[in-house]
Amino acid sequence: MAHLGALNLASTTLRLRLVSRSDRRSADHSPGSDLTSWALNRIHWLTLRLPARDVQTKTPFDPGVFGSIRFAHQQSLIPLRGLRVDVVKLIRPDELPLAIEALEAGELVVVPTRRWYMICANARDHDACARIYAGKGRPRSKSLAYILPSLVAANDLFVMTPAAIQLASAFWPGDLAMILRWRDCEHAQQYQSVGVPNALVTLDSGILGQLAQRSRVPIAATTANLSDPTNTLGPAITAAEVENFVAEAEISIAYCIDGGISPLANHLTIVDCTETPAKITRSGVIHDRAVNAAITAFS
Incomplete structure (x- = not known):
């Protein structure tokens, strides 16, 4: 207020x-x-x-x-x-520290990517993540994405299968997400909102990735839109559309970083790497042929 x-x-x-x-x-x-x-x-x-x-x-x-x-x-x-x-509150990309401070204080922020604008929370803050679920009307069975701060963190926290290593080498940082198994399931209990025993994981190349790198808390994120299957428009691709989402969701956002228009208006490609062979579970920015080519190159 x-x-x-x-x-x-x-x-x-x-x-x-x-x-x-x-x-x-x-x-x-x-x-x-x-x-x-x-x-x-x-x-x-x-x-x-x-x-x-x-x-x-x-x-x-x-x-x-x-x-x-x-x-x-x-x-x-x-x-x-x-x-x-x-x-x-719209802020510029060079005001990222304001968003980081808000996240660390338990607030929600929205940041742009090439694909869509993403709403973010501290991945260990169950209350903050619950506000995202409630505002979006998102089923709790659909996990938020864990935003990696680095490739090193991926190896430290998750089981990187040969296919996952190959995909990370080809497409990270970028527009690919992988379903990966936590190395330590007891430690993973802190991250229920991003999935246990398997998590949806990505390494972003833009402002979202910078947020994860520079924050002292782990980042969970999802697209800025209501979970409404009848909505054919898709998630927000401008700050103005974020404002509409905030109004409809009646959700409190500390800051929205105005990064202009998200040009791709498309989803992350998701690959399940918890089993062999790895399997595409959602098509997106990175074409299925490119994913299969990366996996085939390894095998």
Whole structure:
């Protein structure tokens, strides 16, 4: 929950939730729009994008407290009666330390990859991971991905079969995930959200990988979208789509790193390396032929 008068971001997105309505339609509006009657009579969620310096409040905003927003270039006040204000804090990639600090404090963050935006938590923080599951509506039977900090960590923590070694050599860091068996199942109990006795593991080449490398806590991640089989659009590929996800999921995000557009809009390729022969369980960015070629080259 945000105290609007305390915002000091250069640019802020405010998402207003009209708690007294059940209509869950969403829309983006500029400060010049006629918002008052629209907000109070038609919608459940409303997004306002505006510079923070244009926001004034007549009262600190908390649940049940009536306040208002005044735009510097607009005379009308927008009443906040019955509204809840959530702020999606967008930060730049060079502000990664802010995201790391938030993760280490038990918060959730969203970071971009070439494929989609990913929502991340401390993999050992069961409460933080549970918030991801609850927000997405994700079945607990579907594990989150464990984001490796390095290839050395893969060898230390997991059983790297000959096929896994070959695939890692060919495609890590990159857009491949492998299902791997933990070396120490007792140690693995700390990581229930990423799977035990087998975990979904990847080594990322971008900001997500940097997050894992530089954080003092292990990273669990999954795509920023609701687990809705009827959604054909797919996970978020822009920060704006992340904002929509946060609103729909009613989930609290400390920061979203704005990395622009994720150009691939496709999934990690997943290979199960716990058995012989290794088997592709989900096709994705790395073509099945490329995976099979890497495995065949070893054999």
